[in-house]
Amino acid sequence: MxxxxxxxxxxxxxxxxxxxxxxxxxxxxxxxxxxxxxxxxxxxxxxxxxxxxxxxxxxxxxxxxxxxxxxxxxxxxxxxxxxxxxxxxxxxxxxxxxxxxxxxxxxxxxxxxxxxxxxxxxxxxxxxxxxxxxxxxxxxxxxxxxxxxxxxxxxxxxxxxxxxxxxxxxxxxxxxxxxxxxxxxxxxxxxxxxxxxxxxxxxxxxxxxAPETNILSQIDQVAYYVLEERKGPLLRYLIKTKKWQQVLVFTSSGFKAEAVADKLIKHGIDAEAIHGKKSQWVRTEALRQFKSGAIQVLVSTDLLARGIDIEFLPCVINYELPRSPKDYIHRIGRTGRAEAPGEAISLVAPMMSIILKSSKKRWGAWSTALKPKTLI
Incomplete structure (x- = not known):
């Protein structure tokens, strides 16, 4: 209309x-x-x-x-x-x-x-x-x-x-x-x-x-069942082999966000961590640089899961799954915006995969939409 x-x-x-x-x-x-x-x-x-x-x-x-x-x-x-x-x-x-x-x-x-x-x-x-x-x-x-x-x-x-x-x-x-x-x-x-x-x-x-229909129709969701200690290498492998120029990675804490960003930088991937303990100026500047393409990977807590519009963001990666399906919806919603296609990848540790599979009623369509990959 x-x-x-x-x-x-x-x-x-x-x-x-x-x-x-x-x-x-x-x-x-x-x-x-x-x-x-x-x-x-x-x-x-x-x-x-x-x-x-x-x-x-x-x-x-x-x-x-x-x-x-x-x-x-x-x-x-x-x-x-x-x-x-x-x-x-x-x-x-x-x-x-x-x-x-x-x-x-x-x-x-x-x-x-x-x-x-x-x-x-x-x-x-x-x-x-x-x-x-x-x-x-x-x-x-x-x-x-x-x-x-x-x-x-x-x-x-x-x-x-x-x-x-x-x-x-x-x-x-x-x-x-x-x-x-x-x-x-x-x-x-x-x-x-x-x-x-x-x-x-x-x-x-x-x-x-109908939010579920909208999100599922635009976002290709994939889950890699991977040992915790192998998440870092897998993340770097995906970024390099898929040649993403803009990737938003979510972690469960500021400490983990810093650790993931540091590892990426040590392996030659331009990254920055953003979380609530950083000053507003640092957060604003990191987001600005990410939106402009100056930073390839932004590693964030759920601080950026709500409402932030990053135009044509191709991929969101859940380094760690959030506690609730609602937060998961907001996270993956950073990609696939305004009818553009997107990809959401979740790195799921063995214990979390058991919880996810046993909680399909709680996680609803999002758990069944995940396309599982081989455990690494």
Whole structure:
């Protein structure tokens, strides 16, 4: 379906054309008209299916008619779980906002960097993209006020509503006006979180775009059953023989990420590790270099499993499997994005292979879709 039928302004349609967006994805087709009308939305769709644009475009349209004039009183609040995702979502707002007749200023705020520049930059902001912890710090410093929020967006909603963010989210909900538009988006939403969404959403439009079908149709999944001590040599062999120029490798810890990256470097493969213990500047620079092709292999924890859009990434490798199928979905969703083909390889140790085979009900279609290779 063309974007021209969704009620977007000519200015936004021109930018979409310039950015080579030729057609609306299913999540955009359903969400954009509903958000333009001011309704609540619960959108569940596979990673790489256009969820960010599905709320950015209509919210920019709505802000043309309804913008808060008070300084430091933002109209739209987008909450995200990671610093990297905050930057990426803000980039989408920044891509489209300059084309609008009335200026819309957006800003990403997150921890790990000095708070003072962010406090200054909040002057005149209409759209704030934030991680919960840093947002609470800014509220406490009276650098921003949430009493005039018209729309709340939870990007990666399942992560934002789980126990890790529970206290911070409860504090933020208490600061928001009761009457507001609520938009929740995620690639996955577990059953236990459905009850939480009930008190957040008012008669929402529920959009569920068969994530399993989308991912499985675009991503070739392979599992190598391999002894733990042979994972490193196998990883290097795959990278060199398949001649990948851009590979994202996932590990279970920052320590393991550093160890894997160090081994790759020692064997002549350009690699960098990225995880939560590194400074924001180092993380941002490593991701920038990886996206630009300056770094061949980026070894990461689940820090980069959610929401990060790396265009045409050919391969994702699970050096270690995550603890849950939901995290596995987010990891492999970094490849095969926007209808492009991708490959997801998992290096499965013997003990983990037993667990995987015995937990098909828990892992569902993803465990059965794995194409096993010979134990090495």
């Amino acid at each position: 063309s974007f021209t039928t969704l009620g977007l302004s000519p200015a936004l349609l021109n930018v979409l054309s310039e950015q080579k967006y030729t057609k609306a994805y299913p999540i955009q087709k359903s969400a954009i008209p509903a958000i333009l009308k001011g309704g609540d939305v619960l959108g569940i769709a596979a990673t790489g299916s256009g969820k960010t644009a599905s709320f950015v475009l209509p919210l920019l349209m709505n802000l043309q008619n309804n913008r808060v004039t008070k300084n430091r009183h933002v109209s739209v609040l987008v909450l995200v779980p990671t610093r990297e995702l905050a930057v990426q979502v803000n980039e989408v707002f920044s891509t489209f906002a300059p084309a609008l007749p009335k200026p819309v200023k957006s800003l990403a705020v997150y921890g790990g960097v000095s708070i003072n520049p962010q406090m200054i930059a909040l002057q005149g902001v209409n759209v704030l993209v934030a991680t919960p912890g840093r947002l609470l710090e800014l509220v406490e410093s009276k650098a921003v006020h949430l009493s005039d929020i018209k729309t709340l967006v939870l990007d990666e909603a399942d992560k934002m509503l789980n126990l890790g963010f529970k206290d911070e989210m409860n504090q933020l909900f208490a600061l928001l006006p009761k009457k507001r538009q609520n938009l929740l988006f995620s690639a996955t939403l577990s059953d236990d979180l459905n009850q939480i969404t009930q008190f957040l959403l008012n008669n929402p439009l529920v959009i569920k775009i």
